[in-house]
Amino acid sequence: MKILLIHCHYRLPGGEDAVFAAERALLERHGHTVVVYERSNEEAAHGLAKLLLPLRAVWNFAAAREVRALIAREKPDAIHIHNTLLLLSPAVVRAAKQSGVPVVQSLHNFRLFCPNGILLRECAVCEDCPHKGLSCALRHHCYRGSLLQTAVVAAAYGLHRRLGTWRGVTVVALTDFDRRKLLEYNRMCPTFDAERLVVKPNPVCVEPRPILPWHQRKNQCLFAGRLEELKGLPTVLEAWQQLGDTAPDLLVAGEGPLGEWAKSHAGPKVRFLGQLSPAELHRHMAESKAVVAASLCYESFALVPAEAHLLGTPVLASDLGNVGASVQPGIDGLRFAPGDAHALAGAVEALHTAAFDCDAIAAAARRTYSEEENYRALLRLYTKEAP
Incomplete structure (x- = not known):
């Protein structure tokens, strides 16, 4: 064709x-x-x-x-x-x-x-425009914080x-x-x-690699994404503070506006890796007990959970939008209430008694992606x- x-x-x-x-x-x-x-x-x-x-x-x-x-x-x-x-x-x-x-x-x-394309205003889900009309976007300057630019997109x-x-x-x-x-x-x-x-x-x-069984994985979780409030990073760090010494190691991959703040608010179990190449990121994913996806918005496509599942890694996902919809609780991960650090801490603790079938997670993901x-x-x- x-x-x-x-x-x-x-x-x-x-x-x-x-x-x-x-x-x-x-x-x-x-x-x-x-x-x-x-x-x-x-x-x-x-x-x-x-x-x-x-x-x-x-x-x-x-x-x-x-x-x-x-x-x-x-x-x-x-x-x-x-x-x-x-x-x-x-x-x-x-x-x-x-x-x-x-x-x-x-x-x-x-x-x-x-x-603005993402149904978000002030770091919270907003569906005013679909329900009430595009004038809502003009009122709040939703596209890049500009009335003029918002008016152009709304007009188009x-x-x-x-x-x-x-x-x-x-x-x-x-x-x-x-x-x-x-x-x-x-x-x-x-x-x-x-x-x-x-x-x-x-x-x-994701480059093909052997899928590590659950019991051979490191006692660590991975957060991968832009370091910003929208991705739920403050919720993740607060959850690890609540877990204290019982927490698995947390690897944070990425850069963003909350980078310096996050480093000053992170406990001893948190390690910042910076921006990684895809190969490095996927290596850490494949070795981890879980990937944490704590987004506070619907997301247009849950890429990090999809990559994790292709590597057989369960996902701890905020129960919101595409991130939450990407997880079948107990099968390829667990869900928690978005923005709720206590609920995320509970999901992390549940990993201690979990036994996910990593090969089955990867096989199901390959059929989709x-x-x-x-x-x-x-x-x-x-x-x-x-x-």
């Missing part, structure tokens, strides 16, 4: 950029011809382009024209759109749809209904929702939790065709007329 991939890179590389690159490489390895239309928001960082960005974010006529010309020239069998914010605008979705070629768009966040998605831009497009949710939330919001503000919403997880890359399963899911998206 010939696949056209469309993507707008953020100025700072993020998870969506990584998924775009991974799926492009996956298709190419399987012998497909991949045509790419990609731009970067860095192009609009200065001068006249920066002044025009608010208009282009709502409707980029030039990008839509270029996409139409590319489709006419290359004649792809399917079109897969990832990110259009800010520079491309949803106008490229309309241009792709008008070509008559099957169009897929991955929803890497909740931006169709929430300008508000206009294209009314125009039915995503009608007739196969939209992809990353998880079952995301699917349920998107359907809930879509019933209140019809934006896409509910029957065209499908679930396909992101590809998760493996490269081959991801490839088969992509082909199903590109070849079927409608879900």
Whole structure:
């Protein structure tokens, strides 16, 4: 097949950029011809382009024209759109749809209904925009703390929702939790065709390695992620303080705004590793009794729990959003109330009497996240007329 991939890179590389690159490489390895239309928001960082960005974010006529010309020239069998914010605008979705070629768009966040994309305000879950309208985002300056930038994003998605831009497009949710939330919001503000919403997880890359049995693992837990309140780091450190001498070692991997604060509030059982390479991170995951995922938001995709499960490692997860939904208590981890250090401490103590089947955890994760399963899911998206 010939696949056209469309993507707008953020100025700072993020998870969506990584998924775009991974799926492009996956298709190419399987012998497909991949045509790419990609731009970067860095192009609009200065001068006249920066002044025009608010208009282009709502409707980029030039990008839509270029996409139409590319489709006419290359004649792809399917079109897969990832990110259009800010520079491309949803106008490229309309241009792709008008070509008559099957169009897929991955929803890497909740931006169709929430300008900041993550349903979060002041480190707490917020669903005001889906329930009450986009004016809520304007009132709270939800996108980057700016009224102007929030107004631009709200205008773009508000206009294209009314125009039915995503009608007739196969939209992809990353998880079952995301699917349920998107359907809930879509019933209140019809934006896409509910029957065209499908679930396909992101590809998760972990180098194959032997799975350590539960009884051979080190008496340690791992926290991996950006060191910030949103990821629940204060909750984790407080739980380890409550556990005292009975706590397993806690390895903290990552960097972030709470780094110095965390080091000054950590007990003797906590060790900070800094930013690790994927290989180093996965080695520590594979040796640990559990990975701690204490997020205070829904998360768009629970990457760290998925990586841990592929290595056969149980996850102690806050019972919220995709992090909580990624865990089956007693089978591949335990859940605790989000933001509740006492509940997390109890989950850590429960590890003393647990006996997880690490091989079974890894086998189940491979069925969901493996490269081959991801490839088969992509082909199903590109070849079927409608879900």
